[in-house]
Amino acid sequence: MSLMPNNAPCTPVSAQFTLSKCMDAVMVMGNAHMAMARTNKLAVIASHCQGSHFLYPSKSWSGEDGGGNDVSSSGDGKYELLSAANNLIVEEIRNIMSKIEVTGNSTDTLLAGSLAKALCYIHRLTKELEVGQEIKSRILVVKAAEDCALQYMNFMNVIFAAQKQNILIDACVLDSDSGLLQQACDITGGLYMKIPQKVALAQYLLWVFLPDSEQRSQLVLPPPAHVDYRAACFCHRNLIEIGYVCSVCLSIFCNFSPICTTCETAFKIQLPQIVKPKKKKLKQPM
Amino acid sequence: MKLRVQLQCKNLHEYLKELSPEILDRLYNHPATCLAVYRELPSLAKNYVMRMLFLDQPLPQAAVALWVKKDSQKDHDECVSVLAGLRLWHSQQLQGGLQGYILNPVFKDNLRTALLGGGRAWADEGSTLGPDRHARDIESLDRYAMERWEIILQFMVGSPSAVSQDLAQLLVQAGLMKSEAGEAPYITSAGFQFLLLDTASQLWYFTLQYLKTAQSRGMDLVEILSFLFQLSFSSLGRDYSVEGMSESLLTFLQHLREFGLVFQRKRKSRRYYPTRLAITLAAGVASSSSSSNLASSPGTGDAGFIVVETNYRIYAYTNSELQIALVALFSEMLYRFPNVVVAQLTRESVQQAIANGITAQQVLLHWTPVLPPTITDQIRLWELERDRLQFTEGVLYNQFLSQADFEVLRDRAQGLGCLVWQDVAHRVMVVTPQGHSEVKRFWKRQRSHTI
Numbered sequence: 001m002s003l004m005p006n007n008a009p010c011t012p013v014s015a016q017f018t019l020s021k022c023m024d025a026v027m028v029m030g031n032a033h034m035a036m037a038r039t040n041k042l043a044v045i046a047s048h049c050q051g052s053h054f055l056y057p058s059k060s061w062s063g064e065d066g067g068g069n070d071v072s073s074s075g076d077g078k079y080e081l082l083s084a085a086n087n088l089i090v091e092e093i094r095n096i097m098s099k100i101e102v103t104g105n106s107t108d109t110l111l112a113g114s115l116a117k118a119l120c121y122i123h124r125l126t127k128e129l130e131v132g133q134e135i136k137s138r139i140l141v142v143k144a145a146e147d148c149a150l151q152y153m154n155f156m157n158v159i160f161a162a163q164k165q166n167i168l169i170d171a172c173v174l175d176s177d178s179g180l181l182q183q184a185c186d187i188t189g190g191l192y193m194k195i196p197q198k199v200a201l202a203q204y205l206l207w208v209f210l211p212d213s214e215q216r217s218q219l220v221l222p223p224p225a226h227v228d229y230r231a232a233c234f235c236h237r238n239l240i241e242i243g244y245v246c247s248v249c250l251s252i253f254c255n256f257s258p259i260c261t262t263c264e265t266a267f268k269i270q271l272p273q274i275v276k277p278k279k280k281k282l283k284q285p286m
Numbered sequence: 287m288k289l290r291v292q293l294q295c296k297n298l299h300e301y302l303k304e305l306s307p308e309i310l311d312r313l314y315n316h317p318a319t320c321l322a323v324y325r326e327l328p329s330l331a332k333n334y335v336m337r338m339l340f341l342d343q344p345l346p347q348a349a350v351a352l353w354v355k356k357d358s359q360k361d362h363d364e365c366v367s368v369l370a371g372l373r374l375w376h377s378q379q380l381q382g383g384l385q386g387y388i389l390n391p392v393f394k395d396n397l398r399t400a401l402l403g404g405g406r407a408w409a410d411e412g413s414t415l416g417p418d419r420h421a422r423d424i425e426s427l428d429r430y431a432m433e434r435w436e437i438i439l440q441f442m443v444g445s446p447s448a449v450s451q452d453l454a455q456l457l458v459q460a461g462l463m464k465s466e467a468g469e470a471p472y473i474t475s476a477g478f479q480f481l482l483l484d485t486a487s488q489l490w491y492f493t494l495q496y497l498k499t500a501q502s503r504g505m506d507l508v509e510i511l512s513f514l515f516q517l518s519f520s521s522l523g524r525d526y527s528v529e530g531m532s533e534s535l536l537t538f539l540q541h542l543r544e545f546g547l548v549f550q551r552k553r554k555s556r557r558y559y560p561t562r563l564a565i566t567l568a569a570g571v572a573s574s575s576s577s578s579n580l581a582s583s584p585g586t587g588d589a590g591f592i593v594v595e596t597n598y599r600i601y602a603y604t605n606s607e608l609q610i611a612l613v614a615l616f617s618e619m620l621y622r623f624p625n626v627v628v629a630q631l632t633r634e635s636v637q638q639a640i641a642n643g644i645t646a647q648q649v650l651l652h653w654t655p656v657l658p659p660t661i662t663d664q665i666r667l668w669e670l671e672r673d674r675l676q677f678t679e680g681v682l683y684n685q686f687l688s689q690a691d692f693e694v695l696r697d698r699a700q701g702l703g704c705l706v707w708q709d710v711a712h713r714v715m716v717v718t719p720q721g722h723s724e725v726k727r728f729w730k731r732q733r734s735h736t737i
Binding site for chain 1: 317318321324325329330332333336337339340352353354355357358361399400401402403404519520521
């Protein structure tokens with residue numbers, strides 16, 4: 001399972017609910033997932049306005065076997081593997097927070113890129129398995145930032161790639177509804193949920209998003225939301241209901257343009273016929 | 287017909303259900319045990335436990351029943367019974383008078399500790415001892431573990447190997463070997479079946495047997511089990527310190543050292559390394575194995591492979607004595623070379639193996655997942671052949687002088703319920719030994735009447 005907390009650095013947060021509380025809830029969820037079975041794997045990716053970053057497993061971590069020497073022990077009753085993971089995540093978040101500078105007032109995050117990274121990671125793990133073994137993967141996006149219409153194309157490509165690989169995309173939205181994520185969940189078969197009370201984030205994560213697809217078929221879960229399926233036009237990224245579609249590459253435009261910008265096919269539109277006035281023959285005076 | 291003793295390999299839950307409630311509650315006092323028990327639950331039950339883990343008040347039973355869809359009601363009932371059987375949750379009456387469920391508080395606290403932290407450390411991590419000068423890497427640990435485990439298996443098959451008295455006694459008590467007075471122990475049919483299991487199941491079966499005898503040795507069952515689970519969650523390649531372990535735990539550690547579950551450089555070393563066998567111990571608890579590094583055939587230092595031909599010949603490219611002994615169990619050895627062993631599957635050899643208690647299923651699935659269909663069918667046919675004839679003891683009555691005599695006696699035997707078989711045309715019938723005396727008396731009376 002890949003978790004993706006998606007938080008722009010200047011998102012206004014209420015006094016009770018801070019980034020650290022959100023990360024705590026996410027870590028509890030990650031721990032619960034890894035505790036469920038020995039073969040469960042976890043990856044956590046942070047997505048912010050300047051990029052996306054793997055919190056766990058991080059590059060500095062040498063891996064499961066034999067990497068125990070540089071990992072500090074928990075010193076308390078937590079399962080070793082979980083405490084190692086938690087410590088890593090906390091450290092990496094600190095690194096990120098100290099490194100990125102907040103420039104401007106952007107509230108967008110590079111979500112499509114993070115999703116792509118998650119898909120690549122899952123793909124790599126699937127390739128590394130032995131013959132005959134299978135791994136069922138899903139991606140959970142915890143989102144507090146706004147949707148970004150500029151990423152529409154990339155986003156849709158990522159969603160269709162996930163659908164092809166049978167990877168579920170779940171979404172846990174904290175602030176405002178996101179049409180893109182709703183579409184993602186609907187297409188891949190995941191769950192979309194807007195949390196009414198942010199303080200209870202951990203509970204929602206554990207109750208709704210922890211079960212895997214087999215168990216979800218047995219449990220009663222929140223029903224799917226109504227999805228806004230309007231496409232965004234390629235020229236302005238506005239959501240439109242009626243538009244022009246290029247017959248070659250199926251790109252969508254809100255206005256007619258003689259050349260399709262994606263595939264550069266020229267189109268001729270039939271103009272109304274201009275009737276040339278017939279030259280009247282002048283009658284010769286007799 | 288000989289009864290086949292089937293090897294019963296209980297899983298963790300069945301074992302725990304047999305323990306008394308006090309022992310269970312003490313067992314749940316350790317986060318490692320709670321985590322191990324949690325992992326063994328059916329997946330729906332895991333979700334239930336996770337949902338209730340952070341609740342401090344009981345939930346109404348009706349509410350819990352609403353968690354599942356209507357089609358999965360059966361799974362829900364199964365989960366309820368599993369959780370109750372393991373004493374993981376109790377029924378408690380709520381304020382409104384309804385019945386509610388609440389998690390066992392000891393279990394809840396310790397599972398929370400395992401997930402979130404807090405509480406005592408499981409074991410001293412060995413950081414006080416400093417880095418080990420004689421540190422072992424993972425390959426040498428694996429080799430050591432496999433060596434030790436193979437020695438035990440070879441001892442069972444009968445090749446001479448150095449095994450301690452304790453261990454030999456344990457094998458006898460487990461029913462895997464039998465020992466006549468004064469002679470060396472030899473393997474039983476249950477032992478044969480044990481050999482054909484995969485390593486993880488073997489380990490688990492062995493551990494269960496050990497635990498049964500633990501109490502008679504004066505060891506504390508709870509302590510040992512907690513330590514075992516703690517081992518199974520440790521990371522491979524790390525050393526742990528023996529600080530703070532009691533006497534009985536230290537003895538247990540020495541036994542584990544002999545089984546190959548733990549590596550300790552010397553008896554008095556203060557640090558030990560868990561091996562891959564210890565870590566897969568918990569994986570052997572469930573029937574699905576996870577670790578791909580342990581081959582499914584009983585441990586071999588060098589990998590060999592087997593070719594089974596459709597003309598019933600087996601070519602085993604291996605040097606391991608154990609593998610060769612196993613092949614010899616159900617086939618006739620033809621030739622033996624330094625790196626190959628050639629054997630032939632014959633009716634007699636397969637039927638003898640089956641007589642020793644190994645089913646055709648085990649024989650087939652043990653070696654290769656893919657066998658020629660001719661071989662699989664033929665082995666099944668040979669197995670069924672043994673069941674073709676059924677022997678019943680009886681007493682034969684024949685040479686009746688007249689049909690009427692025969693019929694009278696036959697009806698009498700049938701009336702008594704001891705007629706096994708009859709042939710009216712030849713005037714022959716068979717009666718059970720128990721009924722024979724009664725029928726004989728009746729016949730004598732009959733004859734004295736007529737004559």
